[in-house]
Amino acid sequence: MKMIPYLFCVLISVVLTAIFMEQNNFETFIFNEDRAQLNLNEDEQAYISKHQVFTYCVDPAWPPFEWIDERGKHRGYISEYIGLIEKSLNIKLKLVKTSSWAETLDKSKRRECDLISAAMLTHERTLHLYFTQPYLTYSFAVASHKDVMALNDAVSLDGKAIAIVKGYAYEEQLRINYPKIQLKYVSSAEEGLKQASAKHVFGYLDSKMVIAYLIHKKGFMDLKVIRNLPEHMALSIAVRNDNELLLGIMNKAVDGVDENKKRDIQTRWENKYKTSKSILVYTNSIYWFYTSLFCLSFTVILYFWTKSRMRKNKKKVQFLEAQVQKLEKFDSHYNAYHRHYLVRHLRLLWNEERRQSLPFLICQIDQFDNLKTLLSIEELEALLQDYHVFISGLIPANATYGQWQMDRSVVVGEDMSHSDFLVLAETIRYEVHKSEFAGGINLTVSIVIADGLEKDNLDCLFEELFEHFALMVDPNQVVLCGATVDSSCKWGKPNAYFK
Structure with a gap:
């Protein structure tokens, strides 16, 4: 019985210590190996310790680079890269949901986002955003209906109606390099491919990886890539331009990302949604690729149709299957x-x-x-x-x-x-x-x-x-x-x- 007061004191001490740790975010005082490797100065260390949570906006419909899924989670290639940044700084990045890229840019102007996960530097955007060094580059391609012949050079785009997502930075670059192009705005990459599939526009312009993903995922089998453009886009993390300290922190975080981890993420996503020449370049090989795919699909359908109606004629079924085999x-x-x-x-x-x-x-x-x-x-x-x-x-x-x-x-x-x-x-x-x-x-x-x-x-x-x-x-x-x-x-x- 004499021990009860002492036990009570110990219990009170434990509770008060837990409350102190919770309220003061005690984990920020623990040595973090990843953060130490970034060589943050004293001001940057103090800023991160004080501000543990930062808001960020993304492109909600740009798979496979990034998108917001039905559960409101940030997904895609860029989300994994941002996860490395979050871990290296030992901070919490809170997603601000948007319904379009245009809304993301609008929220950044109103300072509702501390960061944008991936954006291209333009003169107009520097009025309200800073940009880190680029961490991702990709090239452009034009997807069009399969009835359209392949373009020999980019000049062939002159006078053509090309769909692009409204607000994407490469619009400025396209207007400079191809002044005669007719740009049509769409709200998402999927809508742009739908417009091209319905022949409402000549084609849709975006990253080769995005086009390959949507053709594979959404079944746009009547589309093909008719042209790879020489222009490239460099993506950076965008930071609100009233916070130079946060810009310096993000630059060091981007520079400190382990190249092997970055390469692993890139390889995994590129292998998952292949952007090989057989998919992205309209040459003779892509013709045979789609011919083979059509023949195989037709064979499967034909097999079940003939099996249900001609069970007693096995040799004829085999003959019909043989007729649709590819000749290469x-x-x-x-x-x-x-x-x-x-x-x-x-x-x-x-x-x-x-x-x-x-x-x-x-x-x-x-x-x-x-x-x-x-x-x-x-x-x-x-x-x-x-x-x-x-x-x-x-x-x-x-x-x-x-x-x-x-x-x-x-x-x-x-x-x-x-x-x-x-x-x-x-x-x-x-x-x-x-x-x-x-x-x-x-x-x-x-x-x-x-x-x-x-x-x-x-x-x-x-x-x-x-x-x-x-x-x-x-x-x-x-x-x-x-x-x-x-x-x-x-x-x-x-x-x-x-x-």
Whole structure:
């Protein structure tokens, strides 16, 4: 009982200490390694310690660089970069929501935002904003309807109606470099692409990455990039021009961002929404890219239509599928050879009497019929692309990989030993099983290896190999079929299993 007063005093001390820490933001007195590395002077350190929360505005509709999602959160490439700034300074950045870029600029003029996450320096903006050193640069591109021919040079934009987002800084640069261009204002990049898709304007001008993202995300498949412009935009953090101290702090924070972290963010977003030449440059390659994509989509639709009405006519369905195959031998979309090329390649090797030393395998996605039922055409296309690109990355240089059907692919190991080929098959099965593909989907594959088979008819051999998948009781396995096939195309028992 005598200890109760002492315990009560200790409890009161703990409570008062917690209140003191809360009210005085005690964590700002703890040594912060990131902030120390920025070499802030005494005034800057004191300013940050006193002002722990700063407001900032963003472009609410400029994906994938930045946008405000349906939950009111700042998302995108720039949001992750701003997160590095926030962490290095050990401060809290509070988002001020806006509905358009024009509203963001208006709020900055009224001093409702301490910062703008990304803005380009212009003479007009310097009347109310300071700008840090640039931390992000990007080039411009013009997207137009696919019926429009590619432009040979930027002068071809003269007299054309080009949509841009109202308030974007590159308007000044465009008017100087292309005085005869007709600019039409839109409220967002998505609206600009809609205008181009409907042919209300000649094209929409923005970053290549933004255009690629929206074409992919919103399904503007009737649009293409017809011109890359030489002009570039440099983005900085904008600071209200009545606070030079905050400008100095932000400049040091931008300069202190770790280049590896910055590169990781850039690589991740660019890989997620690819801006490769096959998407962004209208050359012959983009024509074949879209032709291949159309053919694959048409094949899927045609397959289900014919299967429901012509179940008894399997050969005709296969013939119709074959008619829509692309005529080039290699499909850069899947990073794999086409079926017609594989057939020619195999027949050439087969006729060279190399059949006894020619190992090849067939991969089949397990439970593919269920995937076709559950996924939309777009989701299935993304899954197949991710799957084939992944598999092709496992194939060594002395082997050939190609797509045979939607769910089946073939690997020919013309210059591989039999033991290396078995290791390759097991590697494919294992790596697919442990990986996650587009849409967060996990897959397994079953693999049949044809090794040392004596058969004169290559077509019959493939038919029997495909039928052999029906004999598999369990998915996710590798089956080695080295038994001799007799004249009636009947299989002997497989001589090895790996699970």
